[in-house]
Amino acid sequence: MLRRERPGYDPRVLPDDGVLAIDGGRPVRTQPLDFAKGAALLGQAEADAVTAVVAGRALFRYTRGPTAGAVAGFERATCDALGTRYAVAVANGTAALRCALAALGVGCGDEVVVPAFTFIATVNAVIAAGAVPVFAEVDDTLGLDCTDLATHVTDRTAAIIAVHLENVACDLDGVLEVAARHGVPVIEDAAQAIGATYHGRAAGTFGALGAFSLQQEKNITAGEGGIVVTDDETLYLRATRYQDQGGQFVTSYASGRGDELTEPYAGENLRMGELAGAVARVQLERLPAILAALGASKGRILERVGEVAGLVRRRRPDPDGDGSSSITWFVPEASTAKRFAAALRAEGVPSAQMYGARPVYLNPAVIDQRTASGKGGPWACAEHPTDRTYGEGLCPRTEALVARSVIVPIGVGYTDRDCDDVAAAVRKVARGLLR
Secondary structure: OOOOOOOOOOHHHOOOOOOOHHHOOOOOOOOOOOOOOHHHHOOHHHHHHHHHHHHHOOOOOOOOOOOOOHHHHHHHHHHHHHOOOEEEEEOOHHHHHHHHHHHOOOOOOOEEEEEOOOOHHHHHHHHHOOOEEEEEOEOOOOOEOHHHHHHOOOOOEEEEEEEOHHHOOOOHHHHHHHHHHHOOOEEEEOOOOOOOEEOOEEOOOOOOEEEEEOEOOOOOOOEOOEEEEEOOHHHHHHHHHHOEOOOOOOEEEOOEEEOOOOOOOOOOEOEOOHHHHHHHHHHHHHHHHHHHHHHHHHHHHHHHHOOOOOOEEOOOOOHHHOOOOEEEEEOOOHHHHHHHHHHHHHOOOOOEOHHHHOOHHHOHHHHOHHHHOOOOHHHHOOOOOOOOOOOOOOOHHHHHHHOOEEEEEOOOOOOHHHHHHHHHHHHHHHHHHOO
């Protein structure tokens, strides 16, 4: 049990002078909250695993030796944990998406449908593959709106990327139905959702391929790192080959380089090193306890917040599979949401509007690509029409929805008092702003 309780604590006596801290009142708490997940638990076990790799002097995953095999061990453990046949560990979550797209052969002339609200890496991976991102609306799950998704699938669509944002699986039933109807493969961007499930099965294991991140802020971490999973052997061989220079070796497999015969193609060096693999393997063992602690804290916070007029929770297609790393609410007005987040921070509770409460296509890295990338990047591909543009109003429902969102992160080390402070701050700010 990771969560710590403080006997005798009564949340009813929390300091509250009725004035919001942002307006000069007394804050609910002054002690900062650490909302780290796996990073908060980094300790002796990870240090011992790294020391063993260093002592063996086999830091490259394909070095032979008695202590080699940390990355391969992490890959096997991932397959066991997620219930998938194949896994290949890579340098980061973006690399995992790159490998997944390469495995499907996505390139020039292709389009990939992505949600309008996601981290920029989802889009960057598509552009780097030479394909054009096409943005579909999200709904109140903050995942793909499947009705709108269907309108964006054309004969140019090479893949759909479904994103499980902040540890909540999107509406996979709807996404997979649209994909099957049009014969388009699905990549699950589960960078923020390792351990989350959908109707009892691990998020990231439903589509053709799944991509995960082990960056510092994720449920488990190696500082950086990623992993691609699939049940399809051909896609696995293509993905693992791509991350190991593509044509230099026939493929890389587990802890050695094999001779499986797949077609030659160019790749990149996106490999994971043994030090990261050693840390990731230990962190993966911690995942069930991490998820249990997050779930307990989230449950306590929500119970104490209760029903508040004007505060609407993000809808979860499968509440039982929630990875519980945060709580997102929607408030009636965009201006209120911005102040709501600021007011919570003033009360001593971490809060924000994810990604600045703006759809990803308004990120300059996307908008400016067509003019800033020399010859125009994938938009100027001879096989692709050049009339695809991005800007305000492209996905109006998404723009309106995310502008009203407020997110409160949850840490693996939250005590009962921490949870009660978060709940008290939410209720206090709601009383002050949602009238």
